[in-house]
Amino acid sequence: MSRYSWAVLLIAYVTGLITTGLPYSGWVWTGVIALSSLVLGLVMPYRWRPGPKRHIWWLAGVVGILAIAHFQLRQPQPSQWDMSRWVNQTPDSVTVAGQILERPRQNRQGRIRFPLQVERLNQNNTVSGKLYVTVPLLHGTGLVPGQTVTLTGRLYEPQPAQTPGSFDFKQYLARQGIFAGLSGRLAAEPEPAQQRFGSVRQRIVRSLVRGLGSPNGFLVSSMVLGRRAVDLPSDVQQQFTQAGLAHTLAASGFHVSLLVGTVIMLVKPLPPRAKLWVGLVTLAVYLSLTGFHASVVRAALMGVAGLVALVVRRGVRPMGLLLVTATGLLLINPLWIWDVGFQLSFMATAGLVVTVPWLQAQLQAAAPWLPAAIATPFLIPIAVLAWTLPITLSHFHVMPLYGITVNAGTSPLVMVVTLGGMLSAAIAAIIPPLGAWVAQFLSLPVQLLRDTVAWSNMLPGAQWHGGEISLWQLVWIYGGIALLLYVKRLRSGFRWGVVLSLGLVLLGPYYYSQWTKVQITVLAAPDYPVVVIQDRGKTGLIGLGDRATYDYQLQPFLAQAGVNRFRAVVELARDPMAVREAFRDRYPVRKIWQFVPPPAEAGQKVQLLSDQQEFQIGSTVVRRIAQNPPLLEVQLPEQTWLIAPEPLVAVPQLERQPDVIVARDRPLIASALAQSKSAIAITVKAVKEGLADPNDPVEHYAIETDGTVWWTPERGIQTGREVRESVLD
Incomplete structure (x- = not known):
C-alpha cells in the first residue's frame, strides 16, 4: 500500500475514536462513518488520482467502526467483586488491606492520597478492584509504592462534577479503573517495602532541597522529576500555572520536546546517527529519573518520534511518523484519546517537528546574522505553545495572555534550571553531597525564574477566561495552522485571510455568547x-x-x-x-x-x-x-x-x-x-x-x-x- 493509503487508515482509526466523545450514541456515528466511507470510495478515486483506491476508502470505514467498538470494549467497568459494590452494603467504618500502587501525595486539604489495590475487606477475601484513599498527613508520611497497609475508615462513591466547567472527580477515577474511595487512617503499622527507584528519587529530592532550600529545591525537583515525584507547595504550583508555565513542573510532552530540541541543538555538529543515540540516551535517563508512569512513557515515545523526524530527515516525513506513533499508542489504550496529557504530548511534539524548522527558516530569511544557537531556545516554546494553547483552552477554559511572551522570555532560564537540575540529580543519585553542592549554582536562575513568574502574574489581565471551545473550533484552528505551514504557495492576502479567520473562530463565539x-x-x-x-x-x-x-x-x-x-x-x-x-x-x-x-x-x-x-x-x-x-x-x-x-x-x-x-x-x-x-x-x-x-x-x-x-x-x-x-x- 502507498503512504496515502496508510495515512487514510490511520486517520480513520483516530477519527473513529474522536466520535466517542461527540453527542449522540455510537450507533449513530457508526452509520455516519459507514455512509461517509461508501461515498468517499465512490468519489475520491476520480477526484484524487494519486490517492488510495476505492477498496481502501471502504476499508477505512471498517477501521473507524472497529475503533468505536475497541473504545467501548476498553472502557473500565467494575467487576462483580469490585469495592464499589460494597459502598452501600457496609457499616460506616470498614477495615481494608491492600497494596499502595503509586507514590502517596499531599492534596490541597493537607491529607495524603494514593490508589490502593484491595486485597481484603474486613474478613472478606473475595474482593477486588482499587480504592482512592485519603489519610491524615501523619499517617501517610513515609508510605511508599508497593507497601501493604491496613486501613480503617468510611467507603464512599466519588461524585461527578456539580458545576459546569468544574473537575469531574468520578470520571477522572473511573478512567483509572477506580469506582470507590476510602477516607480513613492506618489501622496497623505498615509492612516494610523495597523502594527500588523510589529511594533514588527521594535521595535526589533531599539533595536538591539541601542545596537550594525550600521551596526552590522542591521547584527544581518538580522541573526534573515531575509533579508526581514531588509535593510542590501549592502556592508555587499555582503561580506557575497562572503564568502559563505549568508544563515546566510536569513530565509532559512540552518537557520532552524542550529537552529533545535542546539536545539536538547542542549536538548539531555530530553526524545523524550520533545525534540519534545521544537523544535516545537522554530520553532513557529522563525516563529512569521520572519513573515509568503512563504519561511520561507516552511523552517519551512522542519524543522518540520527534527525535527520529528531526535527525533522520531524508526519507522520513515528520508528521507521518508522529501519526504512526500516536496511532500505535491509541491501539494500546484507546482511552488515551481523551486524556489531556496525551493530547498535549502529541501537539507539543507536532509543534517541535513541524513549526520549529519553519520558524527557523523564516527567521533565517529575515535575520541571517542571528545565530541559530541563540534563536532556537526562544523558538521552541513559541512553536510548542502555538499548538498546545487551543487544547489547554478547550480543557481548562483559561489562557495566560502573556503566556507565549513569558515562555519565550524564560526559556533560557527554564533550560538552565532543567538541564542543571538533571545534572545535579544524576550526581545526587550517586553522591548526594556532591549533587547538593552542584545544585547551589542554580540558586540565582531559580530565584530569577520565580521573580519573573510573580511579576508576570501581577500584570493586568494576566489570565483570560475564554469560555467553552467546541470541537469544530479546534478543527478549524488546527486546520488553519496546517494550511499556513504546509501550503507554501498561498498568496499574501489569502494567508492574512486565514489568520483573520482563526481569530474570528476563536473570539467570535466568545463575544457573541457574552453579549447575548x-x-x-x-x-x-x-x-x-x-x-x-x-x-x-x-x-x-x-x-x-x-x-x-x-x-x-x-x-x-x-x-x-x-x-x-x-x-x-x-x-x-x-x-x-x-x-x-x-x-x-x-x-x-x-x-x-x-x-x-x-x-x-x-x-x-x-x-x-x-x-x-x-x-x-x-x-x-x-x-x-x-x-x-x-x-x-x-x-x-x-x-x-x-x-x-x-x-x-x-x-x-x-x-x-x-x-x-x-x-x-x-x-x-x-x-x-x-x-x-x-x-x-x-x-x-x-x-x-x-x-x-x-x-x-x-x-x-x-x-x-x-x-x-x-x-x-x-x-x-x-x-x-x-x-x-x-x-x-
Whole structure:
C-alpha cells in the first residue's frame, strides 16, 4: 500500500475514536462513518488520482467502526467483586488491606492520597478492584509504592462534577479503573517495602532541597522529576500555572520536546546517527529519573518520534511518523484519546517537528546574522505553545495572555534550571553531597525564574477566561495552522485571510455568547447559596463561598462561562477574608457591596448596601428589601427572584410575588412560599428522606442532590444532574 493509503487508515482509526466523545450514541456515528466511507470510495478515486483506491476508502470505514467498538470494549467497568459494590452494603467504618500502587501525595486539604489495590475487606477475601484513599498527613508520611497497609475508615462513591466547567472527580477515577474511595487512617503499622527507584528519587529530592532550600529545591525537583515525584507547595504550583508555565513542573510532552530540541541543538555538529543515540540516551535517563508512569512513557515515545523526524530527515516525513506513533499508542489504550496529557504530548511534539524548522527558516530569511544557537531556545516554546494553547483552552477554559511572551522570555532560564537540575540529580543519585553542592549554582536562575513568574502574574489581565471551545473550533484552528505551514504557495492576502479567520473562530463565539447571554446560576457553599448573574456582558455575584467552593466550583464556572470582570459583587459576612482577598486580586470589580458598614481603609470601591438601596447589572436590578436578616430582590424583565444569602427565620410582606426563591433549606422559606403559591424553590440542602410531601405543589430544586441550578429565558430552570443524565442517554 502507498503512504496515502496508510495515512487514510490511520486517520480513520483516530477519527473513529474522536466520535466517542461527540453527542449522540455510537450507533449513530457508526452509520455516519459507514455512509461517509461508501461515498468517499465512490468519489475520491476520480477526484484524487494519486490517492488510495476505492477498496481502501471502504476499508477505512471498517477501521473507524472497529475503533468505536475497541473504545467501548476498553472502557473500565467494575467487576462483580469490585469495592464499589460494597459502598452501600457496609457499616460506616470498614477495615481494608491492600497494596499502595503509586507514590502517596499531599492534596490541597493537607491529607495524603494514593490508589490502593484491595486485597481484603474486613474478613472478606473475595474482593477486588482499587480504592482512592485519603489519610491524615501523619499517617501517610513515609508510605511508599508497593507497601501493604491496613486501613480503617468510611467507603464512599466519588461524585461527578456539580458545576459546569468544574473537575469531574468520578470520571477522572473511573478512567483509572477506580469506582470507590476510602477516607480513613492506618489501622496497623505498615509492612516494610523495597523502594527500588523510589529511594533514588527521594535521595535526589533531599539533595536538591539541601542545596537550594525550600521551596526552590522542591521547584527544581518538580522541573526534573515531575509533579508526581514531588509535593510542590501549592502556592508555587499555582503561580506557575497562572503564568502559563505549568508544563515546566510536569513530565509532559512540552518537557520532552524542550529537552529533545535542546539536545539536538547542542549536538548539531555530530553526524545523524550520533545525534540519534545521544537523544535516545537522554530520553532513557529522563525516563529512569521520572519513573515509568503512563504519561511520561507516552511523552517519551512522542519524543522518540520527534527525535527520529528531526535527525533522520531524508526519507522520513515528520508528521507521518508522529501519526504512526500516536496511532500505535491509541491501539494500546484507546482511552488515551481523551486524556489531556496525551493530547498535549502529541501537539507539543507536532509543534517541535513541524513549526520549529519553519520558524527557523523564516527567521533565517529575515535575520541571517542571528545565530541559530541563540534563536532556537526562544523558538521552541513559541512553536510548542502555538499548538498546545487551543487544547489547554478547550480543557481548562483559561489562557495566560502573556503566556507565549513569558515562555519565550524564560526559556533560557527554564533550560538552565532543567538541564542543571538533571545534572545535579544524576550526581545526587550517586553522591548526594556532591549533587547538593552542584545544585547551589542554580540558586540565582531559580530565584530569577520565580521573580519573573510573580511579576508576570501581577500584570493586568494576566489570565483570560475564554469560555467553552467546541470541537469544530479546534478543527478549524488546527486546520488553519496546517494550511499556513504546509501550503507554501498561498498568496499574501489569502494567508492574512486565514489568520483573520482563526481569530474570528476563536473570539467570535466568545463575544457573541457574552453579549447575548442572560442567566442566573446558583452554586452552593456548605451552608449558603452563591449566585452568579449574567446579563448581556455584565456580570454580578452574590456571595463567594468558602475556600473549597471558590476553588472547585466558582472559579471553574467563571472560566467555563468566560467571565473576566464584574460590574458588582455582594460580599457576605460568612465569606472568609482570604477568599475575598484572592477574589479581589484576581478579578476587576467596579463596585463591592456589603451588608455591614465597611472599614475606612476599604476605599471607595467597597460600600454599604442599605435597606431599599439598589444597583444594576445590565438590565437586571438588585435591591435590598429587608434589614435583618438581609434579603435581596433580583428583578429581571421576565422574572423576580428572592435571594436569602443569610439564615432566614421569617420573610416580611413582599411588594412583588417572587417567581423563584433561593435560600439555605426549605423550612426557612416557608413564609415566602406562603406569599407566592407558584414560586420555584432553590435550596442548598435537600429535604430529608421521609419528610418530603409527595403532594407538595411547589417545584423544588436542591443543589445538594441536583447539582448546580441555572435559569435562562429560553430554557427555564436546568440542573447539573439533568444535563449529566441527558449526556448519558
